[in-house]
Amino acid sequence: MNKPTFKSTRLRAAALALTLSAALGQAFLAPADAFAAGEPAVKLMTLRGVDVQASDPEGDGTRYGRDQAPLPRDFVQQPPLIPHTIKGYTVTKNFNKCLDCHAWARAKETGATKISVTHFKTREGEELSSVSPRRYFCNQCHVPQSDAKPLVGNSFKPGTGMR
């Protein structure tokens, strides 16, 4: 398969301009020569920096740790981290694997942490008798930890009451 490539720096600059302007909803500002027949206007890339149709780059060998005890929190509103691997745990329309242990009805038997009562509230603050559907996708906030090295240094210190 032919990868879309750029013939010249000028064209690349034009394509960049097109991307930026399209993103701003101002496509009419784009130079006309970017639309030259047969020339790909924009190089599509995945967030991981490869061609959209190529397979994902090899992992860097980081691994998710084995089961641990609950991890400490670093700031007051931090969603608790997941102290175990979640490989193969699916959250679908039909079934939520996380709540198979962390739901109130299941936590006693499984020894898992019960989900917070804040998860029973709707966006408007109305209290429900069961988990609010807006809290369905656990991984939007709760994430497992791998042994990856931090990409940048930081000097963050946990909140005074969290140390």
Add this chain to the structure above:
Amino acid sequence: MDSNHKGLIGRIRSLGWGFAAMLFIAGVLFWGGFNTAMEWTNREEFCISCHEMKDNVYQEYRNTIHASNRSGVRATCPDCHVPKEWGPKMIRKIQASNEVLHKVLGTIDTPEKFNAKRLELAKHEWDRMKKTDSRECRNCHNFGSFDYAEQGRRSSKMHQTGLNEGKTCIDCHKGIAHSLPEVEQAIGSPKEGATPEEFHPETPKPEAPKADKG
């Protein structure tokens, strides 16, 4: 020996040893042919030669640990869905003629039809596993050989309590190779699918605590 009451050997002798040998060879060939034909239907390739299996359950299975893992040891369709022992295997194969009928009728020949039937079909497999104490799981996973020190914090605890209570694999390990049907989990509006009691069946507590097996 009394000629009026010949034994089996006597009868065969009167027919001639050649005939007996032919009978034996015919039996071997018949059995070999029968067994080969049956085992031919006990392969993953055979199962997914129907699009009902290939497009639905097989696609779901491909990403699971039984299909792809670090050492490449796999459990294919018949390893879980067809008993290994001869008797139960024959019974299951005869029951499978019903599946041939529904293939002809096209009962699940679209993903929509399949998903509409998913709960019922899943329940059949849960029930079958439950009745046999998850026999097909135990063909490979012998919990007498579990090394709890090697298992994770969660699995070690759950396996020991569960097995002591008399639970079987399928009581907890549902949907490990295929997507689950709807399960009621008390999130938002009620779901039509499997009830909590069906999904996590109560195990009757044993009368007296079992003798320690060490």
